[in-house]
Amino acid sequence: MKTGVIFAWDGVVLNSADYHKRSWEALAEEHGFVLPSGYLRKTFGRDNCAVIMSVLNWTSNPRRAEELAERKEALMRQIFAEETPEPLPGIRTLLNALKEREIPCAVACPVFREEVDFVLEILGLTGAFSAVIAHGNVQTSVGSSEAFQLAAKAVDRAPRDCIAVLSTISGVEAARAAGMTTVAVATVNPRELLERAGADAVLDSMRELDASTISALSILRRS
Numbered sequence: 001m002k003t004g005v006i007f008a009w010d011g012v013v014l015n016s017a018d019y020h021k022r023s024w025e026a027l028a029e030e031h032g033f034v035l036p037s038g039y040l041r042k043t044f045g046r047d048n049c050a051v052i053m054s055v056l057n058w059t060s061n062p063r064r065a066e067e068l069a070e071r072k073e074a075l076m077r078q079i080f081a082e083e084t085p086e087p088l089p090g091i092r093t094l095l096n097a098l099k100e101r102e103i104p105c106a107v108a109c110p111v112f113r114e115e116v117d118f119v120l121e122i123l124g125l126t127g128a129f130s131a132v133i134a135h136g137n138v139q140t141s142v143g144s145s146e147a148f149q150l151a152a153k154a155v156d157r158a159p160r161d162c163i164a165v166l167s168t169i170s171g172v173e174a175a176r177a178a179g180m181t182t183v184a185v186a187t188v189n190p191r192e193l194l195e196r197a198g199a200d201a202v203l204d205s206m207r208e209l210d211a212s213t214i215s216a217l218s219i220l221r222r223s
Contacts, residue, residue, distance in 0.1 A: 003218040004157035005098060006148055006180065007129070009109030009116065010044065011167025011187035012206065014087050014123070016076075017044075023075040027068065033058050044188050045168030047110035047135050048072050069135075073112045080119055087123050088187070090206035095128040097211035104155035106131040108147045108164075130155050148178035163217050165209065172197040181217050183209060 010016050021040055028035050036056065043051045048069035052058050059065050098105055106129055107116060113134040120126045131154030133147050152159040164175035167188040175182045176198055184199035185206055194202045201217060203209055 002157060002161060003103055003214065004152060004155040004162040005103060005105045005214060006151045006155075006162050006164045006175070007105060007107050008045075008164070008166040008168065008171050009107060009111060012088065012165050012185060013091055013107070013125075014085050014119065015187060016085065017188070019076055019079050019085065022079055023072050026075045027072045030071075031058075031068070041188075045110065045170035048112075049135075050110075070112070073115050076111075076115055077118050080115075080122060084122055085119060087125065088206045090209065092125070094206065094209055094211065094214075095125065098214065099128070101211055101215075103211070103214065104130045104157070106133065106151040106155050108133040108151040111135055145174045145177035148175050148180060152178070152180070161218070163214055166199075169193055169197045172199045183213075183217065185209070 007013060010020070017040065020043065024035060024040070024043075027033070033056070039055055042055045046055070049062065049065040052065045052068050053060060053062070058068065095105065109116065111134060113132060116132050116134050120129070131151060133151045133154065148164060149159055152162045155162075159179040162180045163183060164171070164180040165183045165185065166172050166175060167185050169189055172182050172184050172194060182199045183201045183203065184194035184197070185203050186194060187205070191202050191204070
């Protein structure tokens with residue numbers, strides 16, 4: 001049996017909640033928009049267009065939402081360039097161990113591909129992933145099961161042979177719908193919510209996840 005590992009982005013590879021908060025605030029200030037109370041947590045695991053239209057209610061025009069989403073990502077890249085982000089503790093060690101075992105890895109996330117590539121280069125992780133499925137790769141939300149299915153295909157694995165490492169409830173639900181075994185890390189949501197969402201395993205940090213655990217989890221299968 002050949003295993004593949006599909007990683008989410010925020011809360012798994014890096015913790016960019018503060019960067020997101022600042023870029024949303026900068027975008028709102030640029031355009032005179034109002035950010036509703038408690039908006040930030042509702043953005044986790046969702047692509048920016050969906051956030052702009054359904055959470056922030058800044059526009060109902062998909063083309064305008066796309067323009068605002070692109071500007072938001074440009075602001076994120078500007079912040080990243082000024083303040084070099086750090087990967088979450090444990091992720092670099094895990095990726096190196098998986099590479100040694102020849103277990104292919106991919107990223108499936110709702111942000112723009114340009115941001116992912118930009119940050120991976122800054123982190124020195126460009127060669128760590130065989131594929132990146134990001135905003136623009138799928139017709140539906142990147143938080144959907146389609147994104148995880150595409151990521152599995154990109155690493156030449158069946159979804160049932162993949163372990164998905166996630167931090168959001170929507171991510172757990174989407175990966176489960178794709179037929180993957182799910183490992184949730186409680187960096188964005190509390191353990192109880194991730195367990196309730198049906199994650200096969202819930203960890204407190206990426207430090208707890210190693211290649212041996214991945215191999216052990218690979219025997220689990222979703223029908």
